[in-house]
Amino acid sequence: MSRLSHRRAVFLVGFMGAGKTAVGRALANHLKWRFVDLDDEIERAAKRSIAEIFKARGETDFRKLESRELRRTLERVENEGAAVIALGGGTFAQAENAEKLRQSRVPVVFLDAPLEELLRRCQAEPERVRPLLDRGGEALSILYAERRPLYLAADATVQTLGKSIPEVAGEVARWLMQD
Numbered sequence: 001m002s003r004l005s006h007r008r009a010v011f012l013v014g015f016m017g018a019g020k021t022a023v024g025r026a027l028a029n030h031l032k033w034r035f036v037d038l039d040d041e042i043e044r045a046a047k048r049s050i051a052e053i054f055k056a057r058g059e060t061d062f063r064k065l066e067s068r069e070l071r072r073t074l075e076r077v078e079n080e081g082a083a084v085i086a087l088g089g090g091t092f093a094q095a096e097n098a099e100k101l102r103q104s105r106v107p108v109v110f111l112d113a114p115l116e117e118l119l120r121r122c123q124a125e126p127e128r129v130r131p132l133l134d135r136g137g138e139a140l141s142i143l144y145a146e147r148r149p150l151y152l153a154a155d156a157t158v159q160t161l162g163k164s165i166p167e168v169a170g171e172v173a174r175w176l177m178q179d
């Protein structure tokens, strides 16, 4: 039984700069599925940008909004399927969210890269405001070290260093098609 025959959907997880959005779009395009970016869903529901949410309400409130939108997205996926969903860097690192995803049995793929590369990619994308980047190098190293083992609990890990977005999307697609 292919991984696709259970539920035609996949969640992409990983640290900021992993390429979840870019790979997700390419993969959705390739599979002719819907693409959903959880950060966009949060912004739409809150009618504020992620940066504004962090500033006005703090990280704790942001995490509540994030979990709520994840639940909504899961309900939609269970009803409609055919979606690639890019999560935020912290979504899968919250135990409650990871448990919900496990229960859903929708495959979760971790896009992996070394921290230096992730930070380089974030710097190359200044238009995407990421409030956690303001915490600086040491705090980010600690966050990365804390989160990486949690991401590794995903159903599959794809190394992204030195690969193009279509290459990574192709690897995820092949993994999904495997028996």
Ligand code: S3P
Binding pocket: 014, 015, 016, 017, 020, 039, 050, 087, 088, 089, 090, 091, 129, 130, 131, 132
């Ligand atoms: C976050 C990552 C961001 C966004 C928010 C918090 C995190 O998403 O959800 O700024 O906790 O790592 P990206 O990973 O898409 O940048």
